[in-house]
Amino acid sequence: MTSYQVTREIVLSNGALLPTVGLGTYYLPPKKTAETVTQALTKGYRHIDTAVLYNNEEEVAQGIADWIGLDPQNLRLDVFYTTKLWDMDGGYTAVRREIARCVRKMTAYGLEYIDLLLIHSPLCGSRKRLECWRAMQEAVDAGTVKSIGVSNYGVHHIQELLAWPKLTHKPVVNQIEISPWCMRQELADWCRQQGIVVEAYAPLTHGYKTEDSALKAIAEKHSVSTAQVLIRWSLQHGYVPLPKTQTIGRLSGNVDVYRFELSDEELATIDHPEAHEPTDWECTEAP
Numbered sequence: 001m002t003s004y005q006v007t008r009e010i011v012l013s014n015g016a017l018l019p020t021v022g023l024g025t026y027y028l029p030p031k032k033t034a035e036t037v038t039q040a041l042t043k044g045y046r047h048i049d050t051a052v053l054y055n056n057e058e059e060v061a062q063g064i065a066d067w068i069g070l071d072p073q074n075l076r077l078d079v080f081y082t083t084k085l086w087d088m089d090g091g092y093t094a095v096r097r098e099i100a101r102c103v104r105k106m107t108a109y110g111l112e113y114i115d116l117l118l119i120h121s122p123l124c125g126s127r128k129r130l131e132c133w134r135a136m137q138e139a140v141d142a143g144t145v146k147s148i149g150v151s152n153y154g155v156h157h158i159q160e161l162l163a164w165p166k167l168t169h170k171p172v173v174n175q176i177e178i179s180p181w182c183m184r185q186e187l188a189d190w191c192r193q194q195g196i197v198v199e200a201y202a203p204l205t206h207g208y209k210t211e212d213s214a215l216k217a218i219a220e221k222h223s224v225s226t227a228q229v230l231i232r233w234s235l236q237h238g239y240v241p242l243p244k245t246q247t248i249g250r251l252s253g254n255v256d257v258y259r260f261e262l263s264d265e266e267l268a269t270i271d272h273p274e275a276h277e278p279t280d281w282e283c284t285e286a287p
């Protein structure tokens with residue numbers, strides 16, 4: 001397998017810069033979310049991942065605004081904020097309204113725009129996926145959203161979009177579950193060939209495999225945690241991992257992953273290409 005060079009940011013196909021580790025925010029306790037986000041930014045994170053589904057966009061925005069307020073050198077443009085659209089059932093008009101709501105949750109905190117807006121899943125079917133994309137393209141043209149992408153898309157969903165005659169903005173990202181126990185190598189390679197960056201959700205396997213003995217041996221060798229090994233594994237595979245933690249004491253370690261390197265042999269030991277153990281849901285094969 002190719003081990004990719006790891007950098008702190010990568011360039012998306014539209015020229016935007018994406019910090020290569022993002023903080024996942026699903027299930028952060030609502031009362032702790034703003035503080036966790038502020039602490040994460042203070043500890044070096046520059047990329048936060050949320051969604052309409054998580055019901056915490058306002059708390060995330062509050063946490064970013066608080067961090068900006070801490071120091072004149074902390075700027076909006078230094079933070080990459082992603083959110084995802086959940087309910088596409090109402091079609092184009094309803095999605096337009098939902099995007100406006102997402103943008104308002106940022107502007108209410110003086111944050112002006114969304115860096116990346118994703119379709120959360122392909123489950124609404126072909127017509128609504130494309131109607132949704134039309135509304136998302138318009139948001140990019142209006143400047144309220146900088147980049148757009150997809151999540152949980154399989155090859156056929158992306159092909160549908162790339163073949164759509166009204167496509168003016170290509171998806172820059174596909175956010176899918178990837179870990180050593182859910183490698184999706186074919187889909188990930190195909191996305192890369194299309195110039196689509198793969199964001200890896202549940203990179204810590206939701207916490208299920210952090211006690212794995214082979215991981216522990218490799219972690220010990222590098223004097224890091226098994227979580228750091230999993231995040232580094234993701235980076236060396238060329239992905240953008242989105243580890244979540246609500247434990248302030250784990251934030252620094254989870255982003256301190258640029259100072260050690262896994263060997264090809266270690267990567268091969270961690271890889272489980274035969275496994276398919278998604279932790280949440282699986283919709284890349286949906287019609």
Ligand SMILES: NC(=O)C1=CN([C@@H]2O[C@H](COP(=O)(O)OP(=O)(O)OC[C@H]3O[C@@H](n4cnc5c(N)ncnc54)[C@H](OP(=O)(O)O)[C@@H]3O)[C@@H](O)[C@H]2O)C=CC1
Nearest residue numbers: 024025026201202203204205206207227243244245246247
């Ligand atoms: N697009 C989509 O459909 C999906 C997107 N996502 C995104 O990806 C993010 C990450 O995925 P998620 O499902 O949260 O799971 P993760 O793989 O990030 O695992 C999170 C779990 O790992 C634990 N953990 C974090 N750091 C450490 C550490 N250093 N040592 C040991 N355990 C640790 C956390 O505990 P604790 O918090 O208690 O520290 C939590 O239980 C989500 O928050 C969300 O932003 C996730 C699923 C679906």
Ligand SMILES: O=C1Nc2ccccc2C1=O
Nearest residue numbers: 025026027051053280281
């Ligand atoms: O973070 C997430 N966890 C989930 C569980 C089920 C469906 C979607 C999600 C997320 O986006």
